[in-house]
Amino acid sequence: MSDDCAEKTVETELEIEGRKVKVRAQVERQLPPWGKTTLVGKSMRRVDGPDKVTGAARYTHDVQLSGMLYGKVLRSPHARARVAELGLSAAAKLPGVLAVLGPGDVRGVRLGGQKVLSAEASYAGEEIAALAATDEETAEEALSLIRVRWEPLPPVLEPEDAMAPGAPALQPGGNVLGGGFGPQTPGKPEVYERGDAPAALAAAEVELARVYETPAAQHTCLETHGAVAAWDGDGLTVWESTQGVFFVRAALCEALGLPASRVRVLCPFMGGGFGSKNSADRHTLLAALLARRSGRPVRMVLSRREDFEAGAYRPASRQQMAIGLTRRGRIVALTSRAVNPVGAALEGHYFGSCVGPVHDFYACANVRTENYAILTSSPPPSAFRAPGHVQGAFALEQLVDEAADELGLDPVRLRLANLSANDPDSGQPFASNGLASCLRLGAKAIGWDSRKPPRAKAGRFRSGLGVAIATWGAGGGPPAVAQVVLHEDGSVVVLTGACDLGTGTRTVMTQIAAEELGVAVSTVLVANADTRTTPYCLPSFGSLTVASTGPAVRLAAAEVKRQLLDAASPILEAPASSLLVMRGKVRHAVTGKSVAVASIAASLPARMIVGTSQRGPNPDGLVLASFSAQFAQVEVDCRFGTVRVKRFVSAHDCGRVLNPATWSSQIQGGVLQGIGYALLEQRTRDPGTGRQLNAGLLDYKIPTAPDSPPEIEVIDAAPPYPANNIGAKGSGEPPIIPVAAAIANAVANATGRRLRTAPITPARLLAALSAEP
């Protein structure tokens, strides 16, 4: 890097899934925000919609290669066990089996510091051996021929057992770790303090202490985790159902000792991620290793059962909370002691910090949180859409409602009175903050003024209204590089490494490039998520894709436009500054004299214009967050203990909405997942063996069409956002954060009973209804 270049880089802050990280950023040309736009902000149809509605879209599951083998994994049936003896020879001899791997064959291979096959199972479902065969049936049969002599060990399934004196140490450092992420001191919780919460709590006019519990919830992507790996000499190509092709590549390069130039990872279409597909997984490595050993492409796709049993999840939590307030409803103290069972998590696993909302949601001078991650004999968890915040909001946003009830104050007003002008944690101002508007507009839309106290209700069916809020760091940032290519015929290709998880990334980037270039969207093609051909960016996680890659695409398009106008200047005999691009033509602003973009490109010696730009730094001293307030109207059937969400209003500030159609789809989807979390979803395990009891879609119930409210009203409550050149913040995660709390608050409003454990099942609700209030 030359000195000149080094001078142009600065340190900037980026927030990913609740973690603030420092990164270097190159200072790029500043672009003023768009004024009036013609394409951005419009509900343009999805560019990949026709492929998706006709079945033409090829997902990783659909990749078929000549000579492709089917890979299968032998998994531990025991939650904790040692493999005393492993006999692979019968499987290897079965006709049609072309490669078999045991732990001894992959000793040196590490994925994120962990083995990819283990002779010591630390959870039921852990990978022990793998093989590849010419067809699925042969692979299954070969698995049944593998002989294992197990030495089962007593599993440690509950956090209390793991923390008990004399509990077997599941890792050398012991079973107690701190917090939700990052390097941690074994044996110690992660502690956060501002002010003096214990003293403020003791001195508070009103104090409430409550305990909330949330379940382990699973991503349940309709496309299970999977990869197809093929070698060409010493080069590797992998199709992976992933959120981030570059993270997959990095993991493969590290594990296999390959240079990045020799590993190509692609993800043209993927069937859902929600945080569970941020990088390579063991199946990815096993596909690559089996393909290398057999000399044939290998497809390794997890069955639905495997996806549940060995797959990721949002960790459960038990949160002991306390709140102190003045009688007039000012929050003066908040504390939380949270315990999260995190299975066989190791450093590098990220699953979010459930105490984040306590730090971030309200102006409160005195906050103390203590966060424990407890190792158990269970699979490691992972990020899951707003990791940590969903479970934390379930607790905090009920606690605030309970305080409002105690004080006889309106929950919306209590929240409005305690919102913070600045980021409560850092004290720095927000770049923009529409949370109060979200609350006001949402309350109006749901008809909050008609809300009645529970005592006014009787009968079998009782209706209630509930509210909850969210904040979420969603400003995006570098690294994100984009390239825009104008071809000789005037057609445009936008190259970005970003995966489109179904959020509309391809469509929105099309709009941004077409808007900036002044060409029709039909001339623009977004080619994405291919490490060989597209430039670097982070995975599509942390609600950062639009706010990271969007500004880079606009800058790259602006660079192409600059070159285009320079080239048009001699043709139109006018300075470039007097020219603009409109509807595919370069036009003189005054005389109207014009020339087609295509004919300029064709006249160039290179026959093309290439613009490459990268995401610049975030502004110093400003906190970048998206905000949401959500409102649920429920009907409780007091006879059967069921809850129906009759109406839902979801109000958001995520800056400029680039495409209302794809945006509202994403918001509604987040709400639906929140409804599942509130009412339906929980991983259940056999208390003796630790094996999952509901590893299927009938028993692990995600919302179906009738579980959805008939309508989910989505409200844009955003003030202008000046912190990047497209004016947009992220919106992927905020919609799920407050949903479960809003529903629990609505149930409390309907029945007068508090359900502090999610999901709110009929059994729990009937028990609460039959108890004394």
Add this chain to the structure above:
Amino acid sequence: MARRAATRSSKSPAARHVTQIELELNGRVTRASVPDHWTLLEFLRKSAGLTGAKEGCNAGECGACTVLLDGVAVYACCVLAAETSGRRVMTIEGLGTPERLDPLQEAFLVDDALQCGFCIPGQILAAKALLDAEPSPDRECVRRALSGNLCRCGCYVKIATAVLRAAAIRREPER
């Protein structure tokens, strides 16, 4: 264990029983020989090269493999390929193409009734079976009819809107 393995080994791929089938697949008479134990979904994806029907569970729980069998929506993972001889099968590839979309496909695009898209072929075919049987459903009827098709991205509200839109288009007199 060893004996069971030996029995299973006798069913090596070459020795497995196969059945000749002849069906009408997306309007074309199609002949194939399929292993007896193959589901319709396996035949479509592995042999017929039609990957629009997805495998989300292989257990009749998610609906991603929904196809029409003699006009009735079925889970292709729960029908044996051998059973389809002499019958009509329509997959999403037979409904329309990007250049010539069926009203249902068009409506899903207009209402943005999709996100990742993995469940969408199944949703659309389940909706087609509904509209073929009931041209004027209300929203509640649509929601019930599609309750066997999971969408984890959570598009249910817009899917119901799109199906109602398609129903209205299909009722237009010129069609």
